[in-house]
Amino acid sequence: MTRDSPANFMDGAIPAGLLATVRSKRPLIHHITNGVTINDCANITICTGAAPVMAEAPEEVAEMVAAAGALVLNIGTLSATQVEAMLAAGRRANELGIPVVLDPVGVGATRFRTETAQRILDTLDVAVLKGNAGEIGVLAGTGGSVRGVDSGGIAGDPVETARECARLTGTVVSMTGAVDVVTDDRRVFLVGNGNPAMDRLSGTGCMASSVTAAFVAVADDYAVASAAALAALGRAGERAALEARGPYSFRTALFDELAGLTPDDLTGHARIEER
Numbered sequence: 001m002t003r004d005s006p007a008n009f010m011d012g013a014i015p016a017g018l019l020a021t022v023r024s025k026r027p028l029i030h031h032i033t034n035g036v037t038i039n040d041c042a043n044i045t046i047c048t049g050a051a052p053v054m055a056e057a058p059e060e061v062a063e064m065v066a067a068a069g070a071l072v073l074n075i076g077t078l079s080a081t082q083v084e085a086m087l088a089a090g091r092r093a094n095e096l097g098i099p100v101v102l103d104p105v106g107v108g109a110t111r112f113r114t115e116t117a118q119r120i121l122d123t124l125d126v127a128v129l130k131g132n133a134g135e136i137g138v139l140a141g142t143g144g145s146v147r148g149v150d151s152g153g154i155a156g157d158p159v160e161t162a163r164e165c166a167r168l169t170g171t172v173v174s175m176t177g178a179v180d181v182v183t184d185d186r187r188v189f190l191v192g193n194g195n196p197a198m199d200r201l202s203g204t205g206c207m208a209s210s211v212t213a214a215f216v217a218v219a220d221d222y223a224v225a226s227a228a229a230l231a232a233l234g235r236a237g238e239r240a241a242l243e244a245r246g247p248y249s250f251r252t253a254l255f256d257e258l259a260g261l262t263p264d265d266l267t268g269h270a271r272i273e274e275r
C-alpha cells in the first residue's frame with residue numbers, strides 16, 4: 001500500500017449489522033457435514049446466533065432444508081449415500097432460493113473428492129464456495145496442493161486464484177488463510193482478522209463454513225456476508241488467543257468469544273479491505 005493508494009476498508013458497521021441480524025432472525029442452518037467436526041459446527045452456529053440442524057438421511061433432507069435459511073454441504077467424510085443426500089437437499093434448496101454453502105474439504109486429495117466437488121458444482125447453484133487455499137487452487141484449475149484436508153499452498157497469486165475460481169464456478173469464492181480472500185470476481189475483499197492459533201486446530205475451516213452460512217442466510221449480498229462472517233470468526237479468534245494456554249483452551253475460548261462478540265466490538269475491529 002502506498003500513500004497514493006490508501007486501503008479502502010469496509011465500514012465495520014456492515015459486518016456488525018449482519019451479526020445483529022443473524023441474532024435477531026436466528027436462521028436454521030441445515031448441515032450435511034463430516035463426522036469429525038459435526039459437533040463443533042453445531043455449536044459454532046449457536047454461538048454465532050443461528051440454529052443448527054444436522055440431517056443427512058436421503059429420506060428426509062429435502063423436507064428438512066425447506067425450513068432452513070441456508071444449507072452447508074461439507075464433503076469432509078463423504079460417502080456415496082451422503083453425496084446422494086447432498087444433491088437431493090441442494091436441488092430442493094435451489095428450488096426454494098435457499099443459499100447453498102459448499103466446503104470442498106480435501107478436494108484434490110482423492111479422485112472421489114474431486115469428482116464429487118465438481119459434480120456438486122455442476123449440478124447445483126452454489127452460493128458460496130468456501131475452502132482453504134489448496135482446495136480453491138485445485139477447483140480453479142490453476143494449481144493447488146492438498147494433503148489429507150490440509151492446504152499445501154497454491155501455484156500463483158492468491159487473489160487471482162480466487163477470482164479464477166469464482167469465474168469458473170460462478171460462485172462467490174471464500175478462500176481462507178492468514179488473510180482470507182472473498183470474491184465474486186468483480187469485487188475482492190481481503191479479511192485480515194484471525195489468529196495463527198486457528199490454523200493449529202482441526203475444524204476451524206468447517207466452522208468458517210457454518211458461520212458463513214449463518215450470515216448468508218440473512219443477506220442478499222453473499223460476498224459481503226461471507227467477508228463479514230470471516231471477520232466475526234477471526235475477531236473471536238483474536239480475542240480467544242489473548243486468554244488461551246494452548247490449542248484446546250483456545251478452542252473453548254473461540255466458542256465463548258464468538259458467543260460474546262458484540263456488534264460494537266466488530267464495528268471497531270473488523271478488518272475488511274476492498275480491492
Ligand SMILES: Nc1ncnc2c1ncn2[C@@H]1O[C@H](COP(=O)(O)OP(=O)(O)O)[C@@H](O)[C@H]1O
Pocket residue numbers: 131132133149150151176177178179180193194195196197198199203204205206208230233234
Ligand atoms: N495464520 C492465520 N492467521 C489468522 N487466521 C487464520 C490463519 N490460518 C487460518 N486462519 C483462519 O482460520 C479459519 C480456517 O481457515 P483455514 O485454516 O484456511 O481452513 P482449513 O481448516 O479448511 O484449512 C479461517 O477463518 C481463517 O481466517
Ligand SMILES: Cc1ncsc1CCOP(=O)(O)O
Pocket residue numbers: 034036037076077105149201202203204205206207
Ligand atoms: C481431519 C478431517 N478429516 C476429514 S474431515 C476433517 C476435518 C477438517 O476440518 P477443517 O477443514 O475445518 O480443518
Ligand SMILES: [Mg+2]
Pocket residue numbers: 103105106131132149205206
Ligand atoms: Mg477446510
